[in-house]
Amino acid sequence: MANQRFNISMKKFLSDPILGVIILLLLVGGVASFTVEVFFTLQNFTNFLSGSYFVMLLAMGMTVVLISGGIDLSIGAVMALCAGIVAKLALQGMSVPLVIVCALAVGAFVGCLNGLLVTVVGLPDFIATLAMSAFATGILFIWTKGTPIVGYMDETYKQIGGLAPIYREVTVPMVIAIVVAFALGAMLKKTKFGVHLFSVGSNRLATRQSGINVTNIRILAYVISGVCAALSGIIMAGRNTTVPPDLGGGYEVLAIAAALIGGASLMGGRGRILGAILGEVVLAMTINIINLLGVPSSYQKIFIGGILLLAVLVNQLVISSRTKILMRSTNKK
Amino acid sequence: MSFPTALSTTRSAPIILDIRQISKSYQGVAALENASLQVRKGEIHAVLGGNGAGKSTLIGILSGVTQPDSGEFLLEGSALAPRNPRDAIKSGITTIYQELSLVPALTTLENIFLGRELIIERAGMKVLLDRKKMKNEVIELAQIFGISKDELDIPISEFGALKKKVIEIVKALTFDARILILDEPTSGLEEEERLHLFDHMRNLRSRGVGLIWVTHHLDELHGLADVATIFRDGRTLESLNLENSTVGEITNLMFGIQSNEAGLRTKNDRLQKDDKSNRPEVLSLHAVSRAGVLRDISFSLHAGEVIGISGLAGAGRTELARVIMGIDTRTSGQIFLKGKEVNFKSSAFAYKAGIAMLPEDRKQLGIISGLSVAENISISNLSSVSRFGFIISRKKERELATKYKEILSIRTPSVNQKINNLSGGSQQKAIVARCLNSKPSVLIIDEPTQGVDVAAKTEVHELIRDFTSKGGAAIVIASEIQELLELSHEILVLRNGSIVGRIENVQNSIEKSRVVEIKAEVLALSAGKRLKNEI
Structure with missing residues (x-):
């Protein structure tokens, strides 16, 4: 009985998608602490983390979409568009809360459009969100006439962007990331909607046959990812101090990488919010280490590619060794 | 969620599911014709029948996947017409399919x-x-x-x-299920697990659930099922009380063997017993096994010969073909092709060496939908339609396809037609053409006439005979024993991955009286030895 109990908790632990990223985190962190002296300091940690909250938000939204069996390639562009909206409206003298509400509404709207395109219209997720990405970037280009939006910054936006702390080391982006992480984490684990998200991504037909409105679930997943992108854009506007038209380029790829490193699967039905966060931490840590080692920043992308491949390999290794361990434990019985 | 108390006997129990005269046809072909059956409370009701007998259509209707053309069914006295699976489950009819309808994550x-x-x-x-x-x-x-x-x-x-x-x-x-439909529930289960499942089924019976059990495994019926209804050609033949009926009776009903059945046509060009030894051996298997699937399969196939493989679903027929083709690996044993030992890493190597296979599942594995008839025919041997061995000549391809179109009488306005627009029979013939075009010395055909009408069936049979009369050798896998009897020189009966019987010199023993006997023998062997005594 005790043995069975152990087996079951073992099963649970080993089937957790987060296992891979923890291994990777220990690996990268371990290597860094031996090779780079200043790596293990609070200063360094807050430093490299401060630049990663906005990607974390993108990765969390992406994880929700990945769990539902989709993929959202528009979030980089939506983030930039929302940053543009913040800058534009702030320049026109709109109050900060109203600016934020407008940006969030645009994010939710684009997410909703994505959701409608993949469900009601029936386009493949990849194509619909790629098109949406092009639209969002296009709008920002028209708006900015190709030159960066400048001159909207004030003390409040500095705080929103995390350039000025609100209390000691605590910054607004950090708080937003933590609040969103807890909200989404609880949503996935403790609500009906969360269960249905996994269900849709894992076996869409069986979910539909259980009387669940699959369309609504999928649309809502994209809305969540759009809102996350908008939040990320609001932070970005403050952090970057200007909004160039090509601000969003490539961030969706980083978000996908972080989500996959964190144990999400392109096949749907798998993923964790904490995984996405740790996935981004691994990416940020890697960039931090190569910066500390004095490697030219032009090499960054190569390392990110390498980490992504390594992460997927580790996840696969975890899965296959898990099957072996479980087989052995059942054979013993 | 409350459950009825256990019932001691089922004979006098009230009817909970009453299926009345249900008919359903697809594009003019009747899949079910006035099917009727009654399931009592706490009864295990086996539903039996060969492929295409109408069992799946009935399940589809009961579970709300499809709607009947006419007829109705009553659950505990009230008529039910589920529009979707959810409806059916809510009303108390749940179907447990072979494939998983749970959500893995x-x-x-x-x-x-x-x-x-x-x-x-x-x-x-x-x-x-x-x-x-x-x-x-x-x-x-x-x-x-x-x-x-x-x-x-x-x-x-x-x-x-x-x-x-x-x-x-x-x-x-x-869901408070009162009717539980189990579609081949033991497939994929180990022997011991099957017994556990049967215990659970008995448990369900004692709870008063009416179980509809669809199975091919006749040897599992006795001691578990109370009643069996037999389907043939879309009709419900008879509901038998299993306490006083033998598996012999059941198989006779399932496959429609009647003593006055006509014998088989004998062909002049068929191989005679004595010249078998004169012909070279083409393919031979020595104790070929694949863990859990095939055990010690040995036979030899000579030029001009057809070996028929019989057995129930899951007996290892298709698996045998896959092992020969190198799609699945064997765990032990040897395969010789023309005297040389072979060990194909994939089916591409088998094709190269001269073994061609016509897969069972035409839609999924056979036709390449989206490509034309001509492209489908030439694809396994593109060099036959190429210039300098690598530039595909569309003209040559068309000529080749037109040639086969005429020989095989493939009904299509043009060989440029997309293959998915053709009838099932013509698709099958196009795939036969593809196999023949790869100039094989051995042709493996899995269910050669599945989903093919009678006329096309005869034509496909002619093709196989023509192929072997020119020195080719063939392995034919079929559920229909009649088909095997018409085509083969030797029939191997598989059960649980082993050869449990060989019927040699089929062509010599074809006399009217022997047909029934051979059929009964094959069926008994397929279903298990215990049943042989009963017949």
Whole structure:
């Protein structure tokens, strides 16, 4: 009985998608602490983390979409568009809360459009969100006439962007990331909607046959990812101090990488919010280490590619060794 | 969620499901014709029949996947017309299919309550799952079926085939299922697991659930099923009380063997017994095994010969073909092709060496939909239509396809037609053409005439005979014994992966009286030795 109990908790632990990223985190962190002296300091940690909250938000939204069996390639562009909206409206003298509400509404709207395109219209997720990405970037280009939006910054936006702390080391982006992480984490684990998200991504037909409105679930997943992108854009506007038209380029790829490193699967039905966060931490840590080692920043992308491949390999290794361990434990019985 | 108390006997139990004269046809072809059957409370009701007998259509109608053209069915006296599976489940009819209808990523508990989760109210919001309450509701039932409390929290993907089946059963019971349809529930289960499943089925019976059990495994029936209804050609033939009927009777009904059945046509060009030894051996298998699937398969195939493979579904027929083709690896044994030992790494090597296969599942594995008839024919041997061996000549391709179109009388306005627009029979012939075009010395055909009308069937048979009369050798896998008798020189009967019987010199023994005898023998061998005594 005790043995069975152990087996079951073992099963649970080993089937957790987060296992891979923890291994990777220990690996990268371990290597860094031996090779780079200043790596293990609070200063360094807050430093490299401060630049990663906005990607974390993108990765969390992406994880929700990945769990539902989709993929959202528009979030980089939506983030930039929302940053543009913040800058534009702030320049026109709109109050900060109203600016934020407008940006969030645009994010939710684009997410909703994505959701409608993949469900009601029936386009493949990849194509619909790629098109949406092009639209969002296009709008920002028209708006900015190709030159960066400048001159909207004030003390409040500095705080929103995390350039000025609100209390000691605590910054607004950090708080937003933590609040969103807890909200989404609880949503996935403790609500009906969360269960249905996994269900849709894992076996869409069986979910539909259980009387669940699959369309609504999928649309809502994209809305969540759009809102996350908008939040990320609001932070970005403050952090970057200007909004160039090509601000969003490539961030969706980083978000996908972080989500996959964190144990999400392109096949749907798998993923964790904490995984996405740790996935981004691994990416940020890697960039931090190569910066500390004095490697030219032009090499960054190569390392990110390498980490992504390594992460997927580790996840696969975890899965296959898990099957072996479980087989052995059942054979013993 | 309450359950009826156990019933001691089923004979006098009330009818809970009354199926009355249900008919359904697809594009003018009747799949079900006035099918009727009654299931009593606490009864295990076996539904038997060969491929295409109408069993799946009936399940589809009962489970709300398809709607009947006419007829009705009553559950506990009230007529039911489920529009979708959800409807049927809610009304008390759950179907457990061969493939999984659970969600792998969710836990046992989440699967059981999927779509009807219990919600706890917190701060005026009804969003949080009440896992505790859900657990309490289901735990008692789960434990009866051997699912522990901890296992409720484990994702379905971690469980084996039996446990998944049992979870589906428990899920059905929480819907207060009064009729449970089990479609080939033992497929994919080990021997020991089967026995466990049967225990669960008895348990369900004692709870008063009416079980409809679709199975090919006749040897499992006795001692478990109470009644069996036999389907043939879309009609329900008879409901037998299994206490006083033998498997012999059942198989006779299933496959329509009657003593006055006409004998088989004998062909002049057929191979005679004495010249077999004169012909060279083309393919031979020595004790070929694949763990858990095939055991010690040995036979030799000579030029001009057809070996028929018989056996029930799951006996290892298709698996044998896959091992010969190198699609699956063998765990032991040797395969010789023209005297040389071969070990194909994939079917491409088998094709190169001269073995061609026509797969069973035409839609999925055979035709390449989207390509034209001509392209489908030439694809296995593109060099036959190429210039300098690598530039494909569309003209040559068309000529080749037109040649086969005429020889095989493939009915299509043009060989440029997309293959999916053709009838089933013509598609099959196009694939035969593809195989023949790769100039094989051995042709393996899995269910050569599945989904093919009578006329086309004869033509496909002619093609096979023509192929062997020119020195080719063929292995034909078929469920229909009649078909094997018409084509083969020797019939091997497979059961549980082993050859349990060989009927040699089929062509010599074809006399009217012997046909019935051979059929009965093959069936008895397929179903298991215990049954042989009964016949």
